[in-house]
Amino acid sequence: MMKKKGLQITNNHGWTIERLQEQERRMKNANMAKRIAVIRLIMQGYLGIQVAELLNIHRETVSIYVQKFNQGGMDALLERHYAPGRKPYLSPDEERELRKMLEESTPADEGYGIETSWNTRIIQHVLEEKFSVTMSRGGICDMLHRWGFRYTHPTYTLKRANPQKQKEFQQEMELIKKTCPTTQS
Missing domain, CATH: 1.10.10 (Arc Repressor Mutant, subunit A)
Known part of the structure; x- marks a missing residue:
């Protein structure tokens, strides 16, 4: 054997x-x-x-x-060969153009309504109109995350607000929270 x-x-x-x-x-x-x-x-x-x-x-x-x-x-x-993946919807030049638009201007500046901040619905409209690309809003959200963008709700600042009065009000509210008995069930 x-x-x-x-x-x-x-x-x-x-x-x-x-x-x-x-x-x-x-x-x-x-x-x-x-x-x-x-x-x-x-x-x-x-x-x-x-x-x-x-x-x-x-x-x-x-x-x-x-x-x-x-x-x-x-x-x-x-040596490791990875699958090529899906072809991107936008060319590198189109990506740069869109990123620059999102970073440096508002939808109102670009002529897309009166909005002051970007959202996926507006970006979807821009993609269709400017680049002839149809993407879902979820796909747009994923793309923005890959680019390092994070979604935040816009905040409003009052132009004529008195910072001293605001600070006094906040202190007063804290005092009320501390002294007010809370109802417990």
Whole structure:
């Protein structure tokens, strides 16, 4: 009866077990550290199925990592291709134009009614009219969050308000709150 031969590192690309351990420790991404651990354990003589059990990954994944490392070394092992994702609704130039508009002007300045602050309904109208883009208000909200914008309710300041009288009123209210017995049920 012949003993089955396990996975082997056919080209170590100059990596030793000690160097792999050090690289594994320095790796911030846990998934990438696990890939390095696969190679280290195979170099230490573990079988692919043992490595899969130890690291809680599929045995075929172990084979894929060994194959990648043998072919292209550490760069090939750690290379990760992400799905391209959905094409953005706005081009980079259109995004810059819209961001500048939101940061530097009001809807009234741009000729979109008499509003003094932007909301998703107005932005939706701007997108349709100016860029021929239809987006849901939720999608607009997500886009604004990606850009670092946060939704706040507009506050009003009274131009002729007396700051001294306001402060006195606030102090008086605090005093009333402290001295007034609260009804408890």
